[in-house]
Amino acid sequence: MTGLADSRPGRVLLGLALLGxxxxxxxxxxxxxxxxxRVVIFHSNDVHGKIxxxxxxxxxxxxxxxxxxxxxxxxxxxxxxGDPVIDWADPPGGPMxxxxxxxxxxxxxxxxxxxDYQLGPxxxxxxxxxxxxxxxxxxxxxxxxxKPHVVLKTKxxxxxxxxxLIQVEPENRVPSTHPDKVKGLRFSDPLSKVPELKKLRAAxxxxxxxxxxxxxxxxxxxxxxxxxxxxIGGHSHTRVDPAVMAGGVLVAMAGADNRFLxxxxxxxxxxxxxxxxxxxxxxxxxxxEDPAVKAMIATYYQNxxxxxxxxxxxxxxxxxxxxxxxxxxxIRQTLGLDVAFQNNGGIRLDRLPEExxxxxxxxxxxxxxxxxxxxxxxxxxxxxxxxxxxxxKDIDLQVSGLSYLVRADGQGRVLDVKLSNPDGSPLAExxxxxxxxxxxxxxxxxxxxxxxxxxxxTTPAEALIRFLESGPDLTVYRDVKRAFKEITGPxxxx
Amino acid sequence: MRIKVNGRTVEIFxxxxxxxxxxxxxxEEWARVRRKEKTVTDARGHEVGLEGELSGGExxxxxxxxxxxxxx
Numbered sequence: 001m002t003g004l005a006d007s008r009p010g011r012v013l014l015g016l017a018l019l020g021x022x023x024x025x026x027x028x029x030x031x032x033x034x035x036x037x038r039v040v041i042f043h044s045n046d047v048h049g050k051i052x053x054x055x056x057x058x059x060x061x062x063x064x065x066x067x068x069x070x071x072x073x074x075x076x077x078x079x080x081x082g083d084p085v086i087d088w089a090d091p092p093g094g095p096m097x098x099x100x101x102x103x104x105x106x107x108x109x110x111x112x113x114x115x116d117y118q119l120g121p122x123x124x125x126x127x128x129x130x131x132x133x134x135x136x137x138x139x140x141x142x143x144x145x146x147k148p149h150v151v152l153k154t155k156x157x158x159x160x161x162x163x164x165l166i167q168v169e170p171e172n173r174v175p176s177t178h179p180d181k182v183k184g185l186r187f188s189d190p191l192s193k194v195p196e197l198k199k200l201r202a203a204x205x206x207x208x209x210x211x212x213x214x215x216x217x218x219x220x221x222x223x224x225x226x227x228x229x230x231x232i233g234g235h236s237h238t239r240v241d242p243a244v245m246a247g248g249v250l251v252a253m254a255g256a257d258n259r260f261l262x263x264x265x266x267x268x269x270x271x272x273x274x275x276x277x278x279x280x281x282x283x284x285x286x287x288x289e290d291p292a293v294k295a296m297i298a299t300y301y302q303n304x305x306x307x308x309x310x311x312x313x314x315x316x317x318x319x320x321x322x323x324x325x326x327x328x329x330x331i332r333q334t335l336g337l338d339v340a341f342q343n344n345g346g347i348r349l350d351r352l353p354e355e356x357x358x359x360x361x362x363x364x365x366x367x368x369x370x371x372x373x374x375x376x377x378x379x380x381x382x383x384x385x386x387x388x389x390x391x392x393k394d395i396d397l398q399v400s401g402l403s404y405l406v407r408a409d410g411q412g413r414v415l416d417v418k419l420s421n422p423d424g425s426p427l428a429e430x431x432x433x434x435x436x437x438x439x440x441x442x443x444x445x446x447x448x449x450x451x452x453x454x455x456x457x458t459t460p461a462e463a464l465i466r467f468l469e470s471g472p473d474l475t476v477y478r479d480v481k482r483a484f485k486e487i488t489g490p491x492x493x494x
Numbered sequence: 495m496r497i498k499v500n501g502r503t504v505e506i507f508x509x510x511x512x513x514x515x516x517x518x519x520x521x522e523e524w525a526r527v528r529r530k531e532k533t534v535t536d537a538r539g540h541e542v543g544l545e546g547e548l549s550g551g552e553x554x555x556x557x558x559x560x561x562x563x564x565x566x
């Protein structure tokens with residue numbers, strides 16, 4: 001960690017740049033820059049709560065700091081979401097905050113999953129670490145700690161201007177998280193900020209994009225903005241090793257899940273980058289570990305939150321019908337859907353204990369798949385049910401918001417599928433329904449759907465936890481059954 | 495959104511990840527990736543993680559994995 005200057009470019013510096021003085025080599029020594037500076041930037045992205053290898057990162061950073069180089073540690077976003085130990089810590093993400101602090105994080109660019117815990121933890125994050133994103137425009141008072149860019153200084157005074165950019169979904173103009181979690185923030189397309197960002201070239205000696213827009217977009221950014229020295233990216237989980245040159249811009253990304261630590265080496269002469277390269281350090285290999293950091297991590301794994309009782313079941317909630325009905329009710333009600341489906345193979349417990357903990361929920365649904373919403377007609381829902389039946393010639397989908405009956409012949413061929421409202425009346429054929437399914441069902445089942453669908457950026461487990469914490473009546477799951485079959489005629493085996 | 499896998503267009507829900515696209519592209523190819531016989535790269539040959547997030551128009555390729563290749 002080195003010095004952090006004001007994130008706003010100084011008026012004098014900007015004014016000189018507008019006069020073109022920075023373009024004149026004779027003026028290069030105007031600010032008494034050191035003749036040569038060696039800068040090493042370590043970087044990670046898309047850690048997603050995988051903290052184990054931070055014990056290996058600490059000695060790498062420490063060893064480099066001892067060489068006398070100017071050493072920085074950057075995060076290109078998505079530190080959260082992916083491990084319940086981190087996601088359900090108190091406060092959410094707390095262990096990640098402490099570890100990044102221990103490692104001396106210099107600057108962080110927000111990723112879409114930084115918002116998964118809502119805005120409160122993002123504010124805490126931005127208050128604790130310099131946090132950048134140039135294409136987020138917060139309403140007054142919403143996220144005042146966020147900066148479009150920061151300026152870091154080396155020990156000898158070279159200035160590194162670091163700006164952030166976050167991925168934005170073209171369909172709804174928000175990052176890939178639940179839209180409710182980013183209320184009060186306006187987002188713009190990352191590349192639309194290029195004209196503004198170009199002005200930053202004059203604000204320092206090294207211009208760095210610390211982005212969370214995916215490698216493809218990083219390359220487009222490099223093409224649109226050759227003024228950048230280095231882009232350090234995240235979001236697409238791309239292992240770019242070695243870092244690539246796109247025009248004159250070095251573009252780096254370090255995979256995901258803390259399996260790699262990125263390293264960018266810069267050599268500056270008279271305030272200009274004259275040499276740059278990047279590579280990845282494989283953290284899955286045996287490397288020295290910092291015992292203190294290792295001890296911190298061990299403590300986090302004893303997270304008492306996972307043993308916290310979130311609901312008590314006064315009756316036994318057991319079997320695919322009961323558990324599937326509970327899971328689909330949770331998805332439907334917490335996400336405001338009309339109908340939800342859950343496949344039997346995705347129900348990984350036989351029964352819930354009387355005292356239900358977070359750990360039980362992640363055992364029941366350990367997959368981390370997303371809930372995907374499709375707007376569907378009754379005929380399309382029927383085709384989904386038929387597809388599920390065809391997989392096993394038996395009931396495969398549990399449901400909320402309707403019940404269904406599959407009539408099949410003795411060979412298991414579907415004769416028809418009858419859909420009913422919860423009160424037993426036929427499901428309307430002349431309207432559409434918002435249907436939620438797991439991303440596994442969305443891509444593995446062959447069914448008709450004109451709507452291509454969209455991820456709701458929530459897992460079934462998260463929906464179930466929220467549902468159980470709302471105190472639902474669990475007695476309704478004692479003898480529940482919503483999926484029925486009727487076989488007519490003899491089976492092939494008689 | 496549309497993602498190309500090995501030259502074939504896969505139409506998939508917005509917000510899909512690499513694993514979703516692979517599953518939809520081919521159950522057999524997905525199984526090879528799961529068994530670590532194959533790896534997934536972007537159009538430029540950079541390996542991508544299975545939870546990697548995608549935007550419409552991107553391209554993925556699958557290729558046989560070398561014996562000692564680390565995962566992204």
